[in-house]
Amino acid sequence: MAKEITTRKEDYAQWYNDLVLKSGLADYSAVRGCMIIKPYGFALWEIMRDALDKMFKDTGHVNAYFPLFVPKSLFEAEETNAEGFAKEVAVVTHYRLKADPDKKGKLIVDPEAKLEEELIIRPTSEAIIWSTYKNWIQSYRDLPLLINQWANVVRWEMRTRLFLRTAEFLWQEGHTAHATKEEAIKETKLILDVYADFVENWMALPVIKGVKTPNERFAGAEDTYCIEALMQDGKALQAGTSHFLGQNFAKAFDVKFTDKNNNLDYVWATSWGVSTRLIGALVMAHSDDDGLILPPKIAPLQAVIIPIYKNEDEKNRVDEKAHEIVKQLKELAISVKYDDNDNNRPGWKFTEYEMKGVPVRIAIGPRDLANNNAEVARRDTKEKKTISLDGISSYIKNLLNEIQQNIYNRAKQYRDENITEANEWDEFVKLLDEKGGFISAHWDGSSETEEKIKEQTKATVRCIPLNAKQEDGKCILTGKLSTQRVLFARAY
């Protein structure tokens, strides 16, 4: 049977869906817009989560956990934030069901059990966390407070898409409190660097660090920093955000501290998060028609060994060699599986592990045994080589590093080739329609202009790059003066 995944750029959404569903990462739930992360997908998330978690801890953060339910009165305390999320929160209004008097075996919401105050299911946890921080912070000695939480959140989106936009998703959200504005801004940027480091070095996905325009800013933030990545269909994806919240939440929740000079002041805050959306980014950035391509550093399985045999005797001889290789690879901390399941034939296994994105495949059969060889295939280039069994483990260790680097280089080359400068409006529109990717152009800095550009082209300012050089120019739409280019793109 031929592989069912077919890629055509115009059917990118369908291709992406098929890939996620068939590679064993996730399923759709019967509950609208929610996803089920399958064991393989969760293993991938665990690796990503553990790597990030370590990076947070290495930078002085600790984990905690806060409630799923947020009383409406707390939720509405920070007005900008509340209004920003109001349209997409799930609301709990009752606390009990009862038997339906009209239909046997059915239940109805008990009208007697209406809550005095509705509970919001967190779309993000600023409200519940800051109402708690109020009690935890009195003095500068309590600061900085550097807390992260791994949790699920719910945002009732009109339209959902596996991993990229689901009604419920898993993420981490950091919430920190600081004595000074400078320290809080430093924290915001530190986390941005952590995110960029993780996405580039673990996920092999190059990103652009930047600041959001006021239109795209997180509701309740003073500044939103972000990392932006480019997908293979030319659309941009926001991969992570880090917000400088100023004193907005401290004021809304009355979180004050006494400083060294005995002055009372509001604390300065940050919040930051990345979600299971990163898995979507990974799939869309690296994969091909044959399935997933996972960077070795986050692949749940880095290598797989597939035996080829015609009878028991051959199988026994292959087994012996395979177990030796497994042992050697494990000594080098390489995750490996010997798939000697007799139910599937070798060809089936080849296709299966390619679909799952396993970086390296080792095949051993009688032909190889006779020559003390194995066939080693790499997923990123699909190249196959015959390698001597002597020293094969170190060969594979090097190969994994090479694959990691190659996947990154490939993505970076593609990304760089798809950042195009535009200086005229017609050129700008043409580039968006025909080439896609990031368009680097001047913008007059006004929300109205950004809004007009979005209406006419569906493109938004993805970010104002942090490392942008200063350069005089004219706004792509209005012709007004501008001092630096910003990145536009159509985005997910």
Add this chain to the structure above:
RNA sequence: CGGGAAGUAGCGCAGUCCGGUAGCGUACCUGGUUUGGGACCAGGUGGUCGCAGGUUCGAAUCCUGUCUUCCCGACCA
């Protein structure tokens, strides 16, 4: 929330116009032959046709209502 499409076996679909025993592919089970890129042969299991009403001797099929999902917009990480 606006515009389109679809709900029939685990999955993918045909059948619906024109009402008359529930079909195909795949998966699954049994036996045998196979095994270097998703094997083949034979036999078999599995479905109150999304749900609720209605018309009819008879409804997957016609009518009414309803729920859900997908796609395209607006919103969003």
